[in-house]
Amino acid sequence: MPTTPSPPEPRSVVRTLLRLWPYVRPVRARLFTAASIAIVASCIGLVIPLVLKWMVDGPIADRDPAGVWLGALYLLLLGLAEALLFGLRRWLVARPLAHVEAEMRAALYRHLQRLPVAFHDRWPSGQLLSRATTDLMLLRMFLAFPLTFLLVNGVTILVGVIIMLVQDWTLGLVILVPAVPVLITCVVFEKRYSGAARLAQDQVGDLTTVVEESVLGVRIIKGFGRHRSQARAFRELSGKLRGTELHKARLLATILGVIVTLPELAIGAALVLGAVRVADGSLSAGTLVAFLSTALALRWPVDSIGFLLAMSQEAATATARYFEVMDEEPESRATTGGRAAGAARAGAAARAAGTLGRHDRPRRGGDGRDGLVFHEVAFRYPDAPSGTAPVLDRIDLHIRPGESLALVGATGSGKTTLTALVPRLHEVTSGRITLDGRDITEMPREELRSRVAVAFEEPTLFSASVGENVLMGGGSGEADLERALAVAQADFAHALPQGVDTQVGEQGLSLSGGQRQRLALARAVVGRPDFLVLDDPLSALDVHTEAAVEAALRRVLADTTALIVAHRPSTVLLADRVALLSGGRITAVGTHHELLRDNPEYAHLMSGAPAGRQEDER
Numbered sequence: 001m002p003t004t005p006s007p008p009e010p011r012s013v014v015r016t017l018l019r020l021w022p023y024v025r026p027v028r029a030r031l032f033t034a035a036s037i038a039i040v041a042s043c044i045g046l047v048i049p050l051v052l053k054w055m056v057d058g059p060i061a062d063r064d065p066a067g068v069w070l071g072a073l074y075l076l077l078l079g080l081a082e083a084l085l086f087g088l089r090r091w092l093v094a095r096p097l098a099h100v101e102a103e104m105r106a107a108l109y110r111h112l113q114r115l116p117v118a119f120h121d122r123w124p125s126g127q128l129l130s131r132a133t134t135d136l137m138l139l140r141m142f143l144a145f146p147l148t149f150l151l152v153n154g155v156t157i158l159v160g161v162i163i164m165l166v167q168d169w170t171l172g173l174v175i176l177v178p179a180v181p182v183l184i185t186c187v188v189f190e191k192r193y194s195g196a197a198r199l200a201q202d203q204v205g206d207l208t209t210v211v212e213e214s215v216l217g218v219r220i221i222k223g224f225g226r227h228r229s230q231a232r233a234f235r236e237l238s239g240k241l242r243g244t245e246l247h248k249a250r251l252l253a254t255i256l257g258v259i260v261t262l263p264e265l266a267i268g269a270a271l272v273l274g275a276v277r278v279a280d281g282s283l284s285a286g287t288l289v290a291f292l293s294t295a296l297a298l299r300w301p302v303d304s305i306g307f308l309l310a311m312s313q314e315a316a317t318a319t320a321r322y323f324e325v326m327d328e329e330p331e332s333r334a335t336t337g338g339r340a341a342g343a344a345r346a347g348a349a350a351r352a353a354g355t356l357g358r359h360d361r362p363r364r365g366g367d368g369r370d371g372l373v374f375h376e377v378a379f380r381y382p383d384a385p386s387g388t389a390p391v392l393d394r395i396d397l398h399i400r401p402g403e404s405l406a407l408v409g410a411t412g413s414g415k416t417t418l419t420a421l422v423p424r425l426h427e428v429t430s431g432r433i434t435l436d437g438r439d440i441t442e443m444p445r446e447e448l449r450s451r452v453a454v455a456f457e458e459p460t461l462f463s464a465s466v467g468e469n470v471l472m473g474g475g476s477g478e479a480d481l482e483r484a485l486a487v488a489q490a491d492f493a494h495a496l497p498q499g500v501d502t503q504v505g506e507q508g509l510s511l512s513g514g515q516r517q518r519l520a521l522a523r524a525v526v527g528r529p530d531f532l533v534l535d536d537p538l539s540a541l542d543v544h545t546e547a548a549v550e551a552a553l554r555r556v557l558a559d560t561t562a563l564i565v566a567h568r569p570s571t572v573l574l575a576d577r578v579a580l581l582s583g584g585r586i587t588a589v590g591t592h593h594e595l596l597r598d599n600p601e602y603a604h605l606m607s608g609a610p611a612g613r614q615e616d617e618r
């Protein structure tokens with residue numbers, strides 16, 4: 001099972017968050033405008049204490065009711081302006097930030113499609129899902145709130161402190177005393193919280209993997225009565241996550257405690273000192289009111305620093321996790337063959353449209369087309385422990401144009417691995433594979449995959465209609481679809497409630513295993529590929545259906561170069577020749593009857609075939 005890859009060396013929060021700039025750049029004007037509006041709104045809040053001072057020392061001291069009403073009107077207008085500006089800020093950022101989140105998600109999805117199969121073998125799906133959902137949501141929240149408010153609150157605190165110092169510098173210094181311990185607490189908090197935030201987000205990924213596996217494997221879990229042990233495993237993981245979240249909450253509570261308590265004590269001290277000075281006449285009552293109102297207006301900007309820092313830390317972790325995937329190297333792009341790709345696409349499209357007959361196809365045989373050839377191919381999985389033997393070693397195999405070759409070997413001998421090398425789902429470790437004389441690594445993948453169609457033993461269907469699933473393999477319309485369904489003996493599709501428009505449900509699980517296999521086979525043949533790679537595609541069929549599929553396939557295979565992994569003699573008989581894979585090497589090639597006669601290992605595999613399959617069919 002893939003395990004969570006360990007995180008790389010941590011970078012500073014700011015350096016990590018700066019990586020978001022390419023995505024934020026298109027909406028920077030709105031974000032800056034919104035931040036400026038928020039700063040103005042916040043500073044308007046700081047004007048209110050000055051109006052209060054004017055009212056206390058002026059109209060209230062002079063017992064002037066008209067002046068008091070005027071002051072109240074000013075306060076009302078200032079409050080309204082503050083509220084309207086904050087509302088405007090929110091309206092300005094909502095749409096662009098949803099756009100940033102959508103763009104980042106789309107980029108991640110595109111990148112995931114381009115990453116090699118080896119990457120997906122390595123990464124648990126839950127880790128990828130949590131990056132595409134929870135992490136991106138955290139980033140949107142960071143851009144909408146902490147990013148702006150760390151700036152806005154910073155400016156507000158600065159302006160507020162200046163106003164207080166101007167009102168009365170001794171009281172201002174009293175208020176400033178807690179600044180040093182608060183700053184030290186913030187630095188310590190940031191360090192500790194970053195580790196906890198990373199752990200929590202990774203644990204969310206692990207939990208997502210467990211949920212996904214349990215949902216997809218619900219039949220096995222129920223079938224084996226494993227729901228209790230699965231629930232226990234889930235509880236353990238969610239218990240760990242709960243522990244990490246509580247640790248985060250404790251850290252947050254500590255910083256909030258310091259950030260709230262120390263400034264409150266300073267305000268209390270300033271109140272006492274100010275009251276004494278008003279009593280002895282060295283300070284006006286209005287100044288004290290203004291001073292304390294400003295200090296109280298700064299409470300929220302100061303108090304919020306704790307959770308704004310926490311949210312920024314979580315956003316930095318989310319950014320790091322996002323770019324861990326985005327920094328992975330996608331499948332290498334071939335640099336040659338662009339023109340050939342165009343020609344191949346045009347050819348495939350024309351064939352699909354039925355405008356090219358078989359004789360119009362590029363010629364095989366004497367003109368350089370020599371089918372599918374493995375030249376000294378060796379392969380080892382990138383994550384295999386060092387020192388282990390390669391799965392495939394010095395494979396030399398020639399499948400002639402129009403020929404079909406069955407690949408037979410014991411379980412685990414590397415048949416699936418070998419078939420995966422042809423469409424470059426894995427890259428050969430050494431040696432090369434050629435299609436009609438051209439090295440597959442020199443072909444653009446698009447061309448390669450338009451010429452080679454695959455069907456695996458485990459048929460994967462998508463949440464789409466039957467027709468859409470089949471036409472994913474190429475082809476251009478109803479005629480192709482009908483022909484492919486006929487070849488794969490998948491006429492059952494017409495009997496479904498909405499015929500070929502019937503939705504097959506998640507992973508096609510609303511269909512039987514044999515039905516899914518037949519649709520996967522139809523998908524492989526619908527584009528009339530030049531090369532077919534079939535990994536035991538008939539294993540789930542009953543003998544009668546298998547015979548009918550084989551008869552239809554034989555007609556298709558008459559023109560197509562095919563490599564077919566086979567376990568049963570009936571499937572082997574589809575092929576012109578058979579190759580035996582043993583110990584990572586091709587140890588024999590010949591017709592079924594020749595190998596049956598001359599090769600004891602092959603004879604043993606074929607005679608034990610029905611028994612061998614039982615294990616799979618159970």
Ligand SMILES: Nc1ncnc2c1ncn2[C@@H]1O[C@H](COP(=O)(O)OP(=O)(O)OP(=O)(O)O)[C@@H](O)[C@H]1O
Nearest residue numbers: 121381384391409410411412413414415416417418
């Ligand atoms: N992603 C992977 N990473 C590492 N090793 C792998 C991976 N996939 C398969 N293997 C190993 O490669 C070997 C060949 O596996 P492969 O699936 O190709 O065998 P097979 O002949 O197709 O088996 P079967 O007949 O059971 O389908 C096995 O030892 C398997 O454990």
